[in-house]
Amino acid sequence: MMHFFKFQVGDWVKENGLPQHHLRVTSVGFDMNAGLPIYQVFDTTLRRGHADYEWRWAHPFEANSILVQRANGPLHVQQILGRCQNFCCLKYSIPQRQDCESIQRFIHTGREADRWSPQVWTGIAAAITVAIMVAVNR
Numbered sequence: 001m002m003h004f005f006k007f008q009v010g011d012w013v014k015e016n017g018l019p020q021h022h023l024r025v026t027s028v029g030f031d032m033n034a035g036l037p038i039y040q041v042f043d044t045t046l047r048r049g050h051a052d053y054e055w056r057w058a059h060p061f062e063a064n065s066i067l068v069q070r071a072n073g074p075l076h077v078q079q080i081l082g083r084c085q086n087f088c089c090l091k092y093s094i095p096q097r098q099d100c101e102s103i104q105r106f107i108h109t110g111r112e113a114d115r116w117s118p119q120v121w122t123g124i125a126a127a128i129t130v131a132i133m134v135a136v137n138r
Contacts, residue, residue, distance in 0.1 A: 003030075003058060005028045005037065005039075005058065006062040007025045007028070007039065007062070008028070008071070009025055009026060009028060009077055009081070010024070010025065010071030010076065010077035010080045010081070011024070011025040011067055011069070011070055011071065012024055012069045012070075012104050012107075012108050013025060013041070013065045013066070013067060013068060014065060014066050014067075015061075015065045016066070017064075021043075022044075022068065022104040023042065023043045023065075023104070024041060024042040024080065024084055024104055024107055025039055025040075025041055026040045026041060026081060026084055027039070028040075028058075031055075036057060036058065036059075037057075037058035037059070038055050038057055038058055039055070039056045039057075039058055039061055040053055040055055040056075041054060041056055041061075042084040042087070042107075044087070044090070044099065044103050050089050050090060050091050051087045051090045051103060052088060052089060053084075053088070068104075069108055071108075079110060080107055080108065083107040083110060084107060087103055090103070
């Protein structure tokens with residue numbers, strides 16, 4: 001069975017949805033029991049509450065995701081995989097910048113200053129705006 005994998009190990013991928021969800025590809029392969037292509041991803045998700053690895057079927061994952069950024073060669077892939085391992089089981093926290101996008105940004109660069117999320121700041125701005133509107137309308 002041939003399958004051309006859309007994503008490679010080390011790729012930073014954004015899954016469509018509200019909000020968009022950021023993941024890291026850590027392995028590609030085939031489930032021998034099902035005979036289907038599969039990705040292992042490193043994921044920080046609110047539904048689980050902490051960062052961890054999980055397996056995703058390739059076809060639905062590829063259909064609903066886009067590449068954010070590719071690794072810059074084999075050394076960078078190894079650095080990315082090491083950072084993923086360091087973040088394994090880290091609790092999800094927006095205030096501590098431990099949300100999916102903030103962590104994936106840091107995993108890609110290794111620079112603490114890059115650990116910020118435009119989605120988070122948009123959410124904070126929206127919450128402040130709503131609070132002001134409620135206060136003004138009282």
